[in-house]
Amino acid sequence: MDLFTALATVFTFLAAMAFILWRPNGLNEAVPALIGGLLMFAIGSVNLSDLADIAEHVSGAAITIIATMVMAIALQSFGFFHWITDKLQSYAKGSGIRLFWLINFLCFLMTLFFNNDGSILITTPILILLFKKIGLKKHEQIPYLISGAIIATASSAPIGVSNVVNLIALQMIGLDLYAQTEMMLIPCLAGLIFLALLLYAVLYKRIPKTLPDPHAKSPLHYRAHPLRDRHHEPKKMPPEQKRQRMMISVLLFVLVLRIGLFAASFWGIPIWIVAATGSAAILTWRYLVLKKSPLDVLKKTPWHIFVFAFSMYMMIYGLHHAGLTRLLATGLQPLLSENMMHSTIAMGALVTVLSNLFNNHPALMVSTLTITHMDLQPAHLQTAYMASIIGSDIGSLILPIGTLATLIWLHILKINHIKFHWREYIRITFVTILPTVLATLFLLYGWLRLFY
Numbered sequence: 001m002d003l004f005t006a007l008a009t010v011f012t013f014l015a016a017m018a019f020i021l022w023r024p025n026g027l028n029e030a031v032p033a034l035i036g037g038l039l040m041f042a043i044g045s046v047n048l049s050d051l052a053d054i055a056e057h058v059s060g061a062a063i064t065i066i067a068t069m070v071m072a073i074a075l076q077s078f079g080f081f082h083w084i085t086d087k088l089q090s091y092a093k094g095s096g097i098r099l100f101w102l103i104n105f106l107c108f109l110m111t112l113f114f115n116n117d118g119s120i121l122i123t124t125p126i127l128i129l130l131f132k133k134i135g136l137k138k139h140e141q142i143p144y145l146i147s148g149a150i151i152a153t154a155s156s157a158p159i160g161v162s163n164v165v166n167l168i169a170l171q172m173i174g175l176d177l178y179a180q181t182e183m184m185l186i187p188c189l190a191g192l193i194f195l196a197l198l199l200y201a202v203l204y205k206r207i208p209k210t211l212p213d214p215h216a217k218s219p220l221h222y223r224a225h226p227l228r229d230r231h232h233e234p235k236k237m238p239p240e241q242k243r244q245r246m247m248i249s250v251l252l253f254v255l256v257l258r259i260g261l262f263a264a265s266f267w268g269i270p271i272w273i274v275a276a277t278g279s280a281a282i283l284t285w286r287y288l289v290l291k292k293s294p295l296d297v298l299k300k301t302p303w304h305i306f307v308f309a310f311s312m313y314m315m316i317y318g319l320h321h322a323g324l325t326r327l328l329a330t331g332l333q334p335l336l337s338e339n340m341m342h343s344t345i346a347m348g349a350l351v352t353v354l355s356n357l358f359n360n361h362p363a364l365m366v367s368t369l370t371i372t373h374m375d376l377q378p379a380h381l382q383t384a385y386m387a388s389i390i391g392s393d394i395g396s397l398i399l400p401i402g403t404l405a406t407l408i409w410l411h412i413l414k415i416n417h418i419k420f421h422w423r424e425y426i427r428i429t430f431v432t433i434l435p436t437v438l439a440t441l442f443l444l445y446g447w448l449r450l451f452y
Contacts, residue, residue, distance in 0.1 A: 001044075001045070001321055001322055001323070004282050005044055005045060005322070006044055006322040006323065007042060007043040008043050008045075009043065009321070009322045010319070010320060010322060012036050012039045012040055012041075012043075012170075012315070013036060013315050013318065013319055013362075014404075015032075015036070015240045015316060016033060016035065017358055017359065017362065018199060019031075019045060019286045020032050020033060020359065021359065021401050021407065022272075023407070024410075025098060026411075029304075029308055029404060030305075030308040030311065031309040032356040033302060033307070033308050033311035033312050033315070033421055034307050034308075036311065036314075036315050036316055037310070037311035037312075037313075037314030038311075038314075038362050040107050040314055040317075040318035041313055041314065045317075045318030045321055045322065046314050046317050046318050046321070047192075049244065050314070050317045051314070053317075054310060054314060054317065055279075055310070057171055057172055058167050058168055058305075058309045058310050058313055058365065059272075059305075060167075060171065060270055060271070061164050061167035061168045061171065061272075061309070062164060062309050062310075062382055063096045063272040063275065063276060064161060064164075064167060064261075064272045064275040064276075065115055065164040065167070065305055066301060066302065066305055067272070067275035067279040067304070068114050068115055068118065068161075068275060068279075068302070069114070069115070069118050069277040069302055069305075070282075070283070070297055070303060071114070071254065071257075071278065071279050071282055072114050072118050072122060072187040073285050073300050073301065074279070074282045074283055074285075074297060075250060075254070075282070076122075077286055077290060077292055078246065078247070078250055078286065078289075078290070079247075080127070080247055080251075081122060081126055081245065082126075082262035084126070085130050087133060088103070088106065088130060089130060089133065092211060093339055094210055094211050094408060095209075095210065095211065096207050096210060096211050097206035097207060097209065097210050098277045099144065100143065100144060100147065100200065100203075100207050100339040101196075101200075101316045103123075103127065103144050103147070103148045103184055104147055104148060104196055104199075105153045105265060106123060106148075106150045107119055107148040107149075107152035107155065108151055108155045108192065110122055110123055110152060110164050110449050111152050111153075111156055112155060112158070112159070112162060113254050113255075113258055114155065114162070114187050115154050115161075115162045115163060115164070116152060116155070116162060116163050116393075116403070116405045117404060117408060118157040119152040119153075119155070119234065119405075119407045120149060120152055120153070120405045120406075120408050120409050120412075121408060121412075122143065123152060124148070124149070124413075125412060125416075127141075127144060127148060127187035128141070128412075128416050128418070134209070134210040134211055134356040136208065136212075138180045138417075138418055139206075139420070140206075140208050142206065142418075143203040143206045143305060143346045143420065144207075145205045145409075145413065145418070145420075145427070146197045146199075146420075146425065146428060147200075148197065148198070148202070148218045149405075149406065149409045150195070150199065150229045150397055150429070150432070150433075151192065151195070151196060151199075152391070152405070153392060153396075153397055153403055154191075154192060154195060154394045154397060154436075155192060155194075156312075156393045157184065157191070157389055157390055157393035157394055157440075158181065158184055158185045158188040158189055158192070158443055159177070159181045159184070159185065160177055160180050160181070160389075161177060161181070161210060161271065162259055163282070163362050164305060164309055164391070165309075165360070165365065165392065165393075166364070166389055167311070167386065168309065168368075168415055169204055169365070169368040169388070169389070170385075172368050172369075172372055173368065173371075173381065173385045174374065175290055175385070176268075176380060177261065177262060177271055178262050178266040178268070180386070181262065183382070183386060183447065183451060184386055186391065186443075186445070187440055187443035187444040187446075187447045188364055188390070188440060188445055190439075190440070190443050191390070191394065191436055191439055191440030194436055194439050195204060195394070195433075195436040198251060198430070198431070198432040199432055200438065201430070202248065202428055202431060209220065210412065220429045221428075233317055235251060236297065241255075242285070246443075253281075253282065253285075257274070257275075257278040258279075259276050260274045260278065262328065278447060283285060283297060283311070296339030296439060299390065307309050312361055312362060313365060313366065315362070316362055316365040316366055316369060317369075319366065320366075320369050325366060325369045326371040326373075326374055328366070328367075329370050329371075329373055329374050332346060332347075332350070332370065332371075332374070333374055335375065336371070336376055336384055337351050340379065340380065340383045340445060340449070341445055343380050343383045343384045343385075343387065344383055344387045344441050344444055344445045344448075345387070345441055345445075346384075346386075346387075347367060347371070347383075347387040347388045347391065347392050347393065347398035348387040348388070348391040348395065348437060348441040349386075349395075350367065350388075350391065351363050351367050351388045351390075351391030351392050351396075352391040352395025352396065352398070353362060354367070354391075354435055355391060355395055355396030355402045355403070356395070356396060356398050356399040356401070356402045359396075359401060359403065359404065360392040360393070360396035360402055360403050360428070361404070362391055363396070364388055364389070364391075365390070367384075367388040367391075367392075368385065368388065371384045371388075379451075381450075383444075383445075383448055386444060386448070387441055387444060390437060390440050390441055390444065391437065393439060394433065394436055394437055395433065395437045397429055397433045398426070398430060398433045398434065399422075399426065399429075400422055
């Protein structure tokens, strides 16, 4: 690649990233990513063989994530998330501290069962609605909202299926979902617990110790709930009991499907097949129970994820051909080849820095391309990859621009007229995320020594 093409490639990437993070007038992030990818193809930074390679890496991961979001949309039709909101209000029992831990646990589960962006999109509006119902003032909502957002995003680290970029990187490294989870689950769960405790310590003074009496306000009722059609209810079963049984059935279905993804990975079956089959099954179930056509789901499904993921990889391949990954590989080779401790700390720190500068999607893609083009032993390669995931999914939270999920969260707060400044965000993340990244990297190193 000549100097002019290399400079044009770097400029195109920086311009595209600026628009992705800025998103003027609510511009979908897929638009600047697509324009950037097409420009790189036009100037020759990316060729047709690259496009075929990208399609192979991106398609399965994108289908899996989209299938998961389809499930989330279908579950919303059942009233599942409203039901969860009722339970939060009930289980809090008037305690602001108990509500703090319930919200963080909910955000963790949402990411574990769906994905990080979906978790933010689902839980944030529900929490805002809940706070209005129980009468919390806007400044009292902030500790719950920020801790929930941080936990929701960081919870994509333990398993690859909770983040589209994790899935893509996983395929490039050559690990299956089962093996990756086996090596990441324990250290990342310990890191998440450590993070939650730090958030609790930092936010404790701002958490309301008592909540308004839940009996003073009526709980969340949904008169038009589809499961409350009196013409279809058995005479001997109260509507609330029927709703409870349906919600438990839905929860069990999601749990079984999530287990199915790991079983498929263990037996060598592409996990996107299981995810797509599960989505088709729950859409069929929804039609049989609620008589709702799947056409509304087709309209609500974020198909732009395909475009975004594919276009981002086009730009990263362009940077790769411009020499970025070769430059990084030259500098990192001595560190990553010496021992696993150096591999863990070096890659975790590098991806943390890159994520907060450019966003975690391109940061993890660059790091994955870099380490796959180095002559590393399998143990060092896999260690570097898993440390990169920690930097991408947890370390990226230091600045709001580090993840798209955080930017989505800030946008939801803005449209709900909840003021929250970057300074306040950074004051909290600086004292919680940095120690968590270091602690999780050390836990990862100690855990991986059992495998290598």
